[in-house]
Amino acid sequence: MKDFLARRPLLVGLIVLGLIAAAGIWLSFEATAPKATSARSAKSVNSAKPPIPRSVGAPRSAQGLILDDKQDISADARPPDTRRESIVRMGLGELQDMKRMNPAVFDAASKRWNAQPRVKEIIAQWQATEREWKTQDDAAKAAVVPQMAAMWKEALGLLREEVEKSAREAAAGVK
Numbered sequence: 001m002k003d004f005l006a007r008r009p010l011l012v013g014l015i016v017l018g019l020i021a022a023a024g025i026w027l028s029f030e031a032t033a034p035k036a037t038s039a040r041s042a043k044s045v046n047s048a049k050p051p052i053p054r055s056v057g058a059p060r061s062a063q064g065l066i067l068d069d070k071q072d073i074s075a076d077a078r079p080p081d082t083r084r085e086s087i088v089r090m091g092l093g094e095l096q097d098m099k100r101m102n103p104a105v106f107d108a109a110s111k112r113w114n115a116q117p118r119v120k121e122i123i124a125q126w127q128a129t130e131r132e133w134k135t136q137d138d139a140a141k142a143a144v145v146p147q148m149a150a151m152w153k154e155a156l157g158l159l160r161e162e163v164e165k166s167a168r169e170a171a172a173g174v175k
Helices: 002-032 080-102 101-115 115-135 139-175
Strands: none
Touching: 002 080, 080 101, 080 139, 101 139, 115 139
16 A cells, blocks of 8 residues: 555656646647637738738639530520510519509509500500410520510610609609
């Protein structure tokens, strides 16, 4: 028992050294591990030093690219029915936005807009296109879709002009 008590400081010293070594190893792994913090370091907006460019990889070139008509991923690659619905949905959304901004001005402007001969002509063209739409194949429908978009764009432009004119008149009358 006396031998154990005599070796006690030696054992305690070895345990302390082991704990220090374990802590050092643990801290070194923690320092190399990626941190999952969302806080960013504070940067001044008007710093005097230019940003350091990072090397991401080799610069890309358009020389190796090949255009393929069969792999069209643009919005025009959607089916004609979907494109037509999108045109109508976006047009109705713009109409609702104009009406929400000033309902009293919009109502008066829409009545004057609806009485315009060009608007009546656009509406007649749209109705004729809608009647033909049901009997056409996809290729014919795809050819008509740009015309439909142009009709909506022109009609909404005329309505927007009329609403702005009515808003100016209303503002002039208020003053």
